[in-house]
Amino acid sequence: MIYSRIIGTGSYLPARVLTNYDLEKMVDTSHDWIFTRSGIVERHFAADGELTSDLALHASRKAIEAAGIQADEIDMIIVATTSPEMEFPSTACILQDKLGIKNGGPAFDMQAVCGGFVYALNTADLYIRGGQAKTVLVVGAEVLSRLLDWNDRTTCVLFGDGAGAVVLRASGEPGIVAAKLHADGQHRDLLKADPKIAMDGKAVFKFAVNVLSSVVDELLEDQKMSGSDIDWMVPHQANIRIIEATTKKLGLDMANVVVTVANHGNTSAASIPLALDTAVRDGRIKAGQNIVMEAIGGGFTWGAVLIKW
Ligand code: ACO
Numbered sequence: 001m002i003y004s005r006i007i008g009t010g011s012y013l014p015a016r017v018l019t020n021y022d023l024e025k026m027v028d029t030s031h032d033w034i035f036t037r038s039g040i041v042e043r044h045f046a047a048d049g050e051l052t053s054d055l056a057l058h059a060s061r062k063a064i065e066a067a068g069i070q071a072d073e074i075d076m077i078i079v080a081t082t083s084p085e086m087e088f089p090s091t092a093c094i095l096q097d098k099l100g101i102k103n104g105g106p107a108f109d110m111q112a113v114c115g116g117f118v119y120a121l122n123t124a125d126l127y128i129r130g131g132q133a134k135t136v137l138v139v140g141a142e143v144l145s146r147l148l149d150w151n152d153r154t155t156c157v158l159f160g161d162g163a164g165a166v167v168l169r170a171s172g173e174p175g176i177v178a179a180k181l182h183a184d185g186q187h188r189d190l191l192k193a194d195p196k197i198a199m200d201g202k203a204v205f206k207f208a209v210n211v212l213s214s215v216v217d218e219l220l221e222d223q224k225m226s227g228s229d230i231d232w233m234v235p236h237q238a239n240i241r242i243i244e245a246t247t248k249k250l251g252l253d254m255a256n257v258v259v260t261v262a263n264h265g266n267t268s269a270a271s272i273p274l275a276l277d278t279a280v281r282d283g284r285i286k287a288g289q290n291i292v293m294e295a296i297g298g299g300f301t302w303g304a305v306l307i308k309w
Helices: 020-024 031-038 052-067 091-098 113-129 185-190 201-222 240-249 268-281
Strands: 003-012 016-019 042-045 076-080 107-110 135-143 161-171 176-183 191-193 197-199 232-235 290-297 301-308
Touching: 003 052, 003 113, 003 176, 003 268, 016 020, 020 031, 031 240, 042 161, 052 091, 052 135, 052 161, 052 268, 076 091, 076 113, 091 107, 091 135, 107 113, 113 135, 113 161, 113 176, 113 268, 113 290, 113 301, 135 268, 161 268, 176 201, 185 191, 185 201, 201 240, 201 290, 201 301, 232 240, 232 268, 268 290
Parallel strands: 076 107, 076 135, 232 290
Antiparallel strands: 003 161, 016 042, 135 161, 176 301, 191 197, 290 301
């Protein structure tokens, strides 16, 4: 049986940091409003001329180094992004070139907004299990600061830029154990960027808590596991209240949840690999542990992945 295992993680945050106090000078808002509603304290914004593929490149190099492989061993690249630097070519093709990979392996972007990383991870896993790829680079990279409507204070204070990456490799042992993905396009108007981000915050909140808890339940039931079997939950970092409400609904303890939203804001497809890399590098995530990732994004798209680390 072929499985896929994560053999390296990496992440990158642009140098420029904007605190809530900085935003107070830009829009009619306050640190207290932002912090109590979202848990966000600060976010990183890309510099002028710093592109989605640049963020992806920094995160990927770190993941490749952590994996202890040469870039050219990567035979497939998937970049989850909803903020590519151009319509085409894909960020994945640009990244392949910037990494100097010349082996001709496939490279493509995955658009499932904040659900993008779990969609991409599941896709990479299926390619590896099917024998069509051996070493896959999966990246979540976003420059959401270019999609913000600075006249809409209900959204512009919530998002940030960043990138995270993992290297997946074929293995005889799991690895990625299972995944569940869903979408429901009926709700596409509740959260969209056309071309700037607009959202019905309350409706998104309610929907998110319901489907995130139900997709994790679905995943665990399928594996005949319960919440107490989860060592770490690595959720999409949209909002601390969504994370806390979902955790409560699942009967989990916040002590087992990796939270980075305070310092990153909502980085869409980049938020899970950014949080994952943080918890791997600080030693919280260890070999043999059960890790669950869950995310929801515009569409809506949502899903969860179970990993034996
Ligand atoms: N600063 C100060 N006041 C604000 C701001 C702001 N940035 N934005 C809105 N307000 C005001 C509103 O105008 C309103 O004032 P009013 O009562 O005088 O009309 C008041 O604050 C309350 O606004 P609400 O929209 O009711 O605030 P709510 O408590 O619902 O919080 C929020 C808004 C944070 C967006 C919330 O609905 C939420 O957390 N939604 C979840 C959505 C989310 O996190 N999305 C992330 C993207 S989705 C994803 O990643 C899947």
